Amino acid sequence: MNRSAAIARLRAGETWDVLIAGGGATGLYAALDAASRGYRTLLLERGDFASGTSSRSSKLIHGGVRYLRQGRPGFVRAALFERTLLLRNAPDLVHPRDFIVPVYSAWEKFFYGTGLKCYDLLARGHQPQSSRVLSRAETLAAVPTLQPGRLTGGVRYSDGQFDDAALAVAVACAAWTNGGALLNHAPVTALIKTGGRIRGAVLRDEETGETFEAGARIIVNATGVFADEFRRLDEPGAAPTLAPSQGAHVVLPREFLPGETALMIPKTSDGRVLFAIPWHDRVLLGTTDTEVKEIVREPVPFAEEVDFLLGHAARYLTRAPTRADVLSAFAGLRPLVKTGSSPARALARDHIIGVSPAGLVTITGGKWTTARKMAEDVINRAADLAGLPARPCRTAALPVPSPFFPTAGVPDDAFVAAAVRETMARTVEDVLARRSRVLFLDARAAAGAAPRVAAVIAQALARPAAWQLAQVESFRALAARHLP
Numbered sequence: 001m002n003r004s005a006a007i008a009r010l011r012a013g014e015t016w017d018v019l020i021a022g023g024g025a026t027g028l029y030a031a032l033d034a035a036s037r038g039y040r041t042l043l044l045e046r047g048d049f050a051s052g053t054s055s056r057s058s059k060l061i062h063g064g065v066r067y068l069r070q071g072r073p074g075f076v077r078a079a080l081f082e083r084t085l086l087l088r089n090a091p092d093l094v095h096p097r098d099f100i101v102p103v104y105s106a107w108e109k110f111f112y113g114t115g116l117k118c119y120d121l122l123a124r125g126h127q128p129q130s131s132r133v134l135s136r137a138e139t140l141a142a143v144p145t146l147q148p149g150r151l152t153g154g155v156r157y158s159d160g161q162f163d164d165a166a167l168a169v170a171v172a173c174a175a176w177t178n179g180g181a182l183l184n185h186a187p188v189t190a191l192i193k194t195g196g197r198i199r200g201a202v203l204r205d206e207e208t209g210e211t212f213e214a215g216a217r218i219i220v221n222a223t224g225v226f227a228d229e230f231r232r233l234d235e236p237g238a239a240p241t242l243a244p245s246q247g248a249h250v251v252l253p254r255e256f257l258p259g260e261t262a263l264m265i266p267k268t269s270d271g272r273v274l275f276a277i278p279w280h281d282r283v284l285l286g287t288t289d290t291e292v293k294e295i296v297r298e299p300v301p302f303a304e305e306v307d308f309l310l311g312h313a314a315r316y317l318t319r320a321p322t323r324a325d326v327l328s329a330f331a332g333l334r335p336l337v338k339t340g341s342s343p344a345r346a347l348a349r350d351h352i353i354g355v356s357p358a359g360l361v362t363i364t365g366g367k368w369t370t371a372r373k374m375a376e377d378v379i380n381r382a383a384d385l386a387g388l389p390a391r392p393c394r395t396a397a398l399p400v401p402s403p404f405f406p407t408a409g410v411p412d413d414a415f416v417a418a419a420v421r422e423t424m425a426r427t428v429e430d431v432l433a434r435r436s437r438v439l440f441l442d443a444r445a446a447a448g449a450a451p452r453v454a455a456v457i458a459q460a461l462a463r464p465a466a467w468q469l470a471q472v473e474s475f476r477a478l479a480a481r482h483l484p
């Protein structure tokens with residue numbers, strides 16, 4: 001991907017078949033879908049690709065065991081089908097992971113053993129490994145740091161795991177390779193209308209302040225939790241459709257969960273599931289479900305959320321993690337669609353597509369696992385509305401190669417230069433939060449690496465010394481917010 005080449009296409013006044021606002025999982029898959037059908041496609045992202053919710057997930061490609069408990073087998077089956085496609089199309093980035101549900105009675109063994117057999121069946125023969133009831137000794141061998149106390153055994157099942165930001169960048173690169181133009185650090189600031197119909201968008205290049213007008217036959221609003229804000233560019237008085245909920249994670253040293261098996265606690269005190277998952281040689285512990293009134297770009301875990309996660313982990317692990325053990329903490333906002341006045345966790349995880357009278361197509365809801373299907377649905381609808389020639393979706397069988405392997409540690413200089421050259425990384429945060437994941441894995445180490453990374457980017461992009469200083473300062477402030 002090359003930012004100057006994308007800007008040159010804008011300057012040339014190209015008219016786009018499909019313009020997508022938002023470069024998270026939904027928008028990026030929509031760009032890949034539209035570009036691979038041969039539609040002239042432009043994607044604009046306000047910050048960096050996946051800088052919103054899509055880099056702050058639990059990193060699971062899954063059907064969602066808990067939706068079975070909610071009696072939604074159709075939803076689980078559809079997501080498990082997408083899991084199968086992702087394991088096949090992006091094998092460098094999505095891999096199977098074993099989970100164990102610890103059990104403390106014969107009834108629990110039966111209940112979770114049966115539930116997870118149903119989960120296997122819904123995968124229709126594509127389960128990476130069949131679920132199995134384990135003895136107490138087998139459970140402790142797989143998770144040696146599980147408190148043995150009242151434990152009677154466990155149920156093992158398998159699911160998919162991935163690196164969310166790495167998959168996002170890979171999907172962006174695949175959209176680019178298929179002929180799409182993508183631009184990060186370029187918000188849509190206004191919509192252009194003639195005769196009451198949307199005909200294009202105004203965008204700003206955040207690096208230069210320059211604005212562009214981009215004509216488009218249809219615009220897709222894939223701005224996640226910001227979808228209502230974006231809809232107001234079209235309909236200033238539009239009523240809110242989203243009820244965002246915050247989910248927090250903390251990252252701990254690997255010694256808290258040394259094996260290769262993740263732990264799934266099926267019922268926390270507030271009725272959620274809790275995961276402790278090996279991730280890039282650390283342990284990812286999450287998540288929470290906290291209703292929030294304000295939608296901010298940089299959500300921060302609340303103190304109660306950190307306490308909740310650490311407190312629950314202490315009930316199951318032999319050594320109780322404390323705040324001093326937390327290497328990084330992060331939060332994301334779920335773009336849940338309102339279905340009435342129910343609490344956040346009961347809101348729809350399904351996706352919803354809406355079309356305004358002026359023709360703005362808005363897609364909300366869903367999850368990372370189902371982003372490909374969401375994109376298929378929204379591009380079908382957009383193509384139909386725009387009168388584009390009908391062409392079948394190709395993404396179910398389209399490989400998504402990894403342009404590079406995400407690094408967990410502090411990246412070396414060669415990595416930083418390649419991230420800038422090949423994946424449109426433009427800032428210290430782009431490199432340390434999403435091309436490498438070190439901000440999420442060890443916020444102190446990330447802060448320490450900032451000056452060196454700023455120097456490499458400055459050299460690659462011919463930035464002045466003042467830019468480097470400002471980058472280091474703002475990244476260090478961000479890294480501090482990742483430490484509870």
Ligand SMILES: Cc1cc2nc3c(=O)[nH]c(=O)nc-3n(C[C@H](O)[C@H](O)[C@H](O)COP(=O)(O)OP(=O)(O)OC[C@H]3O[C@@H](n4cnc5c(N)ncnc54)[C@H](O)[C@@H]3O)c2cc1C
Binds near residue numbers: 053057332365
């Ligand atoms: C805590 C948590 C854990 C989760 N875990 C999982 C999981 O394990 N597995 C799973 O499948 N799903 C998971 N999800 C759900 C999944 O992460 C989200 O459904 C998905 O990332 C949403 O992607 P999105 O593209 O819709 O939104 P986002 O990723 O938020 O992308 C929207 C983008 O729009 C951009 N934008 C906003 N306004 C403008 C504008 N004016 N112009 C241009 N761009 C704009 C934003 O900068 C943002 O990058 C989780 C969610 C949360 C919160």
